Amino acid sequence: MKLSAAALDRLPDDVDVPRYDRSAITTGIVHFGVGGFHRAHQAMYVDRLLRTDFESASRWGICGVGVLPGDRRMKDVLDAQDCLYTLALRHADGSWDTSVIGSITEYLFAPDDPEAVIEKLAHADTRIVSLTVTEGGYNFSATTGEFDAENPSVRADLAPGAVPGTTFGLVCEALSRRKARGLAPFTIMSCDNIEGNGHIARSTFTAFARLKDPALAQWITDNARFPNSMVDRITPVTTPDVVDELAARYDLEDAWPVAAEPFTQWALEDSFTLGRPAFEDVGVQVVDDVTPYELMKLRLLNASHQALCYVGYLSGYRLVHDVTQDPLFARFLLRYMDEEATPTLQPVPGIDLADYKRTLIERFSNPEIRDTVARLCAESSDRIPKWLVPVVRANLDSGGPITLSATVIASWARYAEGVDEQGEPIEIVDRLKDSLVPTARSQHDDPLAFVRNRDLFGDLVDDERFRAAYLAALDGFHTRGARAVVEELVNRPDRT
Numbered sequence: 464m465k466l467s468a469a470a471l472d473r474l475p476d477d478v479d480v481p482r483y484d485r486s487a488i489t490t491g492i493v494h495f496g497v498g499g500f501h502r503a504h505q506a507m508y509v510d511r512l513l514r515t516d517f518e519s520a521s522r523w524g525i526c527g528v529g530v531l532p533g534d535r536r537m538k539d540v541l542d543a544q545d546c547l548y549t550l551a552l553r554h555a556d557g558s559w560d561t562s563v564i565g566s567i568t569e570y571l572f573a574p575d576d577p578e579a580v581i582e583k584l585a586h587a588d589t590r591i592v593s594l595t596v597t598e599g600g601y602n603f604s605a606t607t608g609e610f611d612a613e614n615p616s617v618r619a620d621l622a623p624g625a626v627p628g629t630t631f632g633l634v635c636e637a638l639s640r641r642k643a644r645g646l647a648p649f650t651i652m653s654c655d656n657i658e659g660n661g662h663i664a665r666s667t668f669t670a671f672a673r674l675k676d677p678a679l680a681q682w683i684t685d686n687a688r689f690p691n692s693m694v695d696r697i698t699p700v701t702t703p704d705v706v707d708e709l710a711a712r713y714d715l716e717d718a719w720p721v722a723a724e725p726f727t728q729w730a731l732e733d734s735f736t737l738g739r740p741a742f743e744d745v746g747v748q749v750v751d752d753v754t755p756y757e758l759m760k761l762r763l764l765n766a767s768h769q770a771l772c773y774v775g776y777l778s779g780y781r782l783v784h785d786v787t788q789d790p791l792f793a794r795f796l797l798r799y800m801d802e803e804a805t806p807t808l809q810p811v812p813g814i815d816l817a818d819y820k821r822t823l824i825e826r827f828s829n830p831e832i833r834d835t836v837a838r839l840c841a842e843s844s845d846r847i848p849k850w851l852v853p854v855v856r857a858n859l860d861s862g863g864p865i866t867l868s869a870t871v872i873a874s875w876a877r878y879a880e881g882v883d884e885q886g887e888p889i890e891i892v893d894r895l896k897d898s899l900v901p902t903a904r905s906q907h908d909d910p911l912a913f914v915r916n917r918d919l920f921g922d923l924v925d926d927e928r929f930r931a932a933y934l935a936a937l938d939g940f941h942t943r944g945a946r947a948v949v950e951e952l953v954n955r956p957d958r959t
């Protein structure tokens with residue numbers, strides 16, 4: 464049975480479907496970047512609210528927006544399914560909690576109709592604009608924090624009279640219309656894995672606005688809010704087996720479902736211009752300061768993903784749970800977390816860090832999630848500088864140990880050579896791959912070549928202690944291989 468509003472009544476009882484009146488929902492949230500994660504996380508929270516308190520939640524329906532050519536498929540799928548999709552939460556014992564999510568009620572594909580997107584954003588009902596546009600979507604340097612005005616899409620949007628095509632262009636044009644119409648700005652709520660994601664959203668959107676219209680930038684600075692948040696739920700890329708399994712289990716045909724782990728967490732700073740849904744009623748931690756939560760998550764979970772993916776790939780693993788079910792790699796991650804990441808964290812209210820770290824290894828080891836090492840190895844140049852480099856920097860400043868994190872950076876440098884330990888090609892997915900791969904290959908003659916890139920690594924290369932640890936690891940990867948390097952590190956007693 465194809466998923467649609469008409470099919471909801473005919474689905475089996477073990478698929479939890481929205482029973483609320485979707486026709487009575489108005490759009491309060493416009494979301495850029497409707498991928499797997501948004502559909503497993505924020506849209507799920509809004510769906511929960513609609514199920515529990517429809518009256519207050521019905522002003523917070525979601526209109527999805529896609530700006531990249533690849534988003535056309537999401538438009539087609541959601542149009543054909545009345546914007547409904549299936550969320551399957553996969554437990555380690557093989558059981559599924561399956562629900563149909565109804566909180567997305569519209570989807571606009573910006574390249575087809577930018578004006579419709581701008582007017583939707585400018586509409587008085589739109590009170591929150593949320594984002595999961597990836598770390599790269601913010602278009603800033605992780606080391607300097609500078610907005611990159613030379614990016615070709617951004618330059619095109621800045622040209623006089625241009626029809627906006629980027630998130631920045633569309634949002635700023637809509638803000639300009641709101642200003643002209645005497646409407647307050649919406650809240651811009653980043654849900655991407657970036658330290659200080661709200662601060663980054665504030666600085667990048669206002670930097671764009673300043674280049675376009677300084678008065679608009681001032682108005683945004685004075686009036687708009689950009690809450691910080693920590694978001695968490697491991698959501699792999701949807702694979703055909705999820706589609707097949709839904710059909711087999713429930714006779715449900717969904718062209719693009721999403722599967723994710725059962726665990727979910729969202730810590731959100733309470734800073735909104737025009738109100739917000741009562742997220743705290745459905746398990747969101749609405750807090751005054753997100754910093755301790757986000758540092759914990761980015762430096763333990765996301766940085767550990769980086770710590771496992773390159774060495775895991777080079778050791779022959781392709782699925783994340785296979786890496787962490789190998790005791791050697793689990794011990795490596797725990798040592799990185801305990802010795803190098805944890806000392807850089809702040810106390811996290813209500814969280815037992817030892818328990819959090821143990822749970823992380825369990826979450827990574829869930830065989831049902833089937834998260835791929837390749838997903839974690841992609842876009843490294845957006846991830847290592849934002850998650851690992853700050854850990855090294857903090858430990859260099861405090862005199863703390865850096866060997867394991869320097870090894871993770873070296874593992875990326877080795878992986879970026881694009882050839883594995885058996886001489887087979889590695890498909891490097893990175894927007895900087897054309898410069899990264901040749902540089903990585905040159906490190907056989909010039910071992911510091913990769914980390915001399917100050918856009919990615921800042922001044923780490925100037926530090927003697929970092930250089931020594933990095934060079935030792937890189938040499939180990941070249942001469943003895945990834946598994947041997949990890950083994951040596953895990954078995955050594957000292958913390959350096």
Ligand SMILES: NC(=O)c1ccc[n+]([C@@H]2O[C@H](COP(=O)([O-])OP(=O)(O)OC[C@H]3O[C@@H](n4cnc5c(N)ncnc54)[C@H](O)[C@@H]3O)[C@@H](O)[C@H]2O)c1
Binds near residue numbers: 496530533534600655
């Ligand atoms: N997948 C997860 O486990 C997870 C968990 C927590 C947080 N996140 C955050 O969510 C982001 C998206 O993850 P996902 O799994 O949904 O990925 P995805 O590939 O399924 O979706 C990404 C979406 O972002 C859009 N996008 C990418 N670059 C853009 C740009 N420059 N401008 C506008 N839109 C752009 C894409 O078109 C797509 O719609 C991550 O980068 C991360 O910051 C993901």
Ligand SMILES: O=P(O)(O)OC[C@@H](O)[C@@H](O)[C@H](O)[C@H](O)CO
Binds near residue numbers: 695697764768
């Ligand atoms: O999605 P990214 O690019 O931010 O990072 C890859 C993973 O580390 C990330 O998606 C995690 O699975 C996620 O952050 C878990 O909540």
